[in-house]
Amino acid sequence: MNNIKLVKRHKCVISDSDLEFLSQDKFPLFCGCVNSDDQDDYICDQNWTISKEGVIQLQNLIPLDLLYANGHDAGSVGALWEEHHKEFANFVIKTNPKSVLEIGGGHGKLSQNCLGIKNIKWTIVEPNTENKYENVDYIDGFFHKEIFNDRYFDTIVHSHTFEHIYNPHEFLEEISSVLMGGGRMIFSLPNMKKWLENKFTNCLNFEHTIFLTENVLEFLLQKHRFRVLEKQYFKEHSIFYHVCKDESIDTLKVVLKNEYDENKKLFLDMKKYYQEKIFSLNQILETTNKKIYLFGAHLFSQYLIYNGLKIDKIISILDNNPNKQEKRLYGTNFKVKSPKILKEQDDSLVILNAGVYNDEIRKDIINNINKNVEIIGF
Incomplete structure (x- = not known):
């Protein structure tokens, strides 16, 4: 455990305000399956905090190369995910993209759904791609703006990637800087507010380190001069966004709405719910x-x-x-x-x-x- 050099958040990653302690527990570093022996597993402290504006966030972050050392294949199996990929593909295609850069393409489902509808130049940037498709170009690694030095893309796409980003300001600034020519960004992310309201345990974890409500997300977009062209809800699962650069946005007038009381209650209510539920479940298991x-x-x-x-x-x-x-x-x-x-x-x-x-x-x-x-x- 002492070998992990954790990344520390000393201030709110969204507003730079002070952080208030919420809870601490121990949890496995990786949320998937492995062939290795359990002695190789890392069990780490999860320290959850909240800013004065109500942005819940993890304080101690796992280095990315270690966190994703075993890959990430969420969203690859299941009827609901298949429906999501098809609906999001339709959402992307109706914007008529010509050249797409997909960040975190992973399993490639989105690219194949889109390319099955329309012939597009499609490139995926992804650190751990095991199964590559012949109709897609690949850049191995994490997204960085230098990718645009010798390539042109009119659209940046990502699906269930934004919630994995440690510093959304840096991420959006990089994207904003390369979309100066009127380019667009189209993305899907979890409906995190609904997930926490419904007490879904995969809402916040070592991979989802910031509680990205629509309020927080749209504050971030405006701060980096992105205007929302269209927003679509996919059940209570995801939210689709289509945004474009708008240099006329006055970033000094963009204010983060306060959700402190509401979000803190949601978080603590979920903790209490599982304490009570697990207690009653243990009684059933005993008998x-x-x-x-x-x-x-x-x-x-x-x-x-x-x-x-x-x-x-x-x-x-x-x-x-x-x-x-x-x-x-x-x-x-x-x-x-x-x-x-x-x-x-x-x-x-x-x-x-x-x-x-x-x-x-x-x-x-x-x-x-x-x-x-x-x-x-x-």
Whole structure:
């Protein structure tokens, strides 16, 4: 643990105001699955703070090369994600881009959905791309404005990337500086306010280190002279933005609205909810004779385990992503299995805490695997 040189936030990364302590807990550095031994796992302190304006943020940050050393494949599996990628692709295509730079392209789903509709020059900048497509150009590494020194792009696109950025001001300043010629930025990000209201545990974590409400986001955009041309909601999952550079914006008149009371209450309410829920769940686990499984080889399960869920009766963790199956969930000793193992098990109980994906997973288990499985959801 002492080998990690943490990046410290001493002031609010959005407003530069002082930070107030909210909570501290220990949590696995990585929220995915690995083949390595558990002795290689890092369990780190999560120190959550809030600014006087109400911007919740993590104080101690993990170096990016370590945080993403095992990659990041969120958004690659599931019907809801597929629907998101298609809707966002349509949102991008209707702006008629000619040459796109996608930041954090990862699994490539967005590029392939867009290129299936229209022939566009598409480039992805991404530090860890395993499966590359022939119809896409790739730049290995993190985004930096020097990419534009010998290349031209009329549109910058990113999907569920902005919430991973440690310093949004620097990120937007870099993009703003290379879009001087009327270029556009189109992006999708989680509807974080809805996620926290709905008590989704993947809202804030080592990867999502700032609570980006629409108020905070639109303050940032205006501060860097971006005007919102269109905004679209994708269920309670994501928000799509289409913005352009507008040099006429007077940045001195841009003010960050105060959300302190509202956001602090949302955060503390979620903490209290899980304390009570895990306590009652532990009572059920002590008395049941059923075979117990935990769904979600991700932060969803890690959150329950590291907040007091009794794991001695849990057989394994289930996940429908084949890339995670037969691997170990980081920060635990649990090997991941396919939910298909429930097929003949009528005496099974599944703990389900997968946020916005709960309904999709519940329906899949009941309708396609075994209708007799008992599911306890959050």
